[in-house]
Amino acid sequence: MDDGEDEDRREVAAHIEWQKQGMWLVLWGSYTRRYWAFARWPVPQGGAVASGVDPDALYAEMRRVEREFGFLRWRYGSG
16 A cells, blocks of 8 residues: 555544544554544543544444443533
8 A cells, every 4th residue: 555545544534533523532553554543531541442444444433432431421411
């Protein structure tokens, strides 16, 4: 894969981070060939990480992690 394709994927990662309003740090791993997302809200020690081979897989994993760690309860205070 060339540097241009990696750059495109880094831009996609930045867009996903923007869409998630900074609640996730999102990166493209040029070595792993995966998208990685690290939770930026309070989670248990060790953090919460999601990854996917493409944006759709990453979004699905991020939603799973958000459910597991109660993101919506934390963000919106719902009970």
